[in-house]
Amino acid sequence: MKKKKITIYNRSGLHLRPAGQVCQKAMEYQCRIQMVLGEKTFNMKSVLSVLSAQINASREIELVCDGPDEDRALEEIAQFLAEDLDGK
Numbered sequence: 001m002k003k004k005k006i007t008i009y010n011r012s013g014l015h016l017r018p019a020g021q022v023c024q025k026a027m028e029y030q031c032r033i034q035m036v037l038g039e040k041t042f043n044m045k046s047v048l049s050v051l052s053a054q055i056n057a058s059r060e061i062e063l064v065c066d067g068p069d070e071d072r073a074l075e076e077i078a079q080f081l082a083e084d085l086d087g088k
Contacts (some may be wrong), residue, residue, distance in 0.1 A: 001064065001065070001066040001070065001082065002064070002065050002066070002070045002074045003062055003063065003064050003065075003074075004060070004062070004063050004074055004078055005060055005062050005063075006060070006061060006062075006063055006078045007058060007059065007060050007061075007080065007082075008019055008055050008056075008057060008058065008059045008060075008061060008081055009057070009058070009081075009082055009083075010057060010081075010083075011057050012057060013054075013055045013057050013059065014040075014050055014051070014053070014055040015033075015051075016033040016047075016051065019047050019050040019051050020047050020083060021069050021080075022044060022050065022077070022080060023045055023046065023047045023050060025076070025077060026044040026073075026077060027045055029065075029067070029069050029073040029076075029077075030067050030068050030069050031065050031066055031067025031068060031069050031070045031073050032062070032064075032065070032066045032067055033064070033065050033073055033077060034063075034064045034065075034066075035050070035053060035061045035062070035063060036061065036062040036063075036064055037053055037059075037061055037062075038061060040053070041064075044063075044077065051075075063077060063078055063081075071083045073088070075087060082087070
């Protein structure tokens with residue numbers, strides 16, 4: 001299991017379109033990918049789960065990956081979330 005704290009830089013947070021984009025990216029990996037906010041855990045492969053987290057811009061989250069490709073998934077999802085997803 002790998003963990004990394006990251007800040008969401010998307011200027012409007014993870015609303016529907018960027019949540020869908022990050023979920024689509026997460027589906028590329030075999031490992032379980034979760035986002036942790038305080039005591040709550042959210043499945044990064046589920047748009048409804050990501051939306052329910054209500055992530056605003058500049059919010060720090062902990063990204064947790066567990067499985068066969070966890071190292072690659074952690075780095076690539078963290079990099080993906082660091083981009084301005086509204087500009088895509």
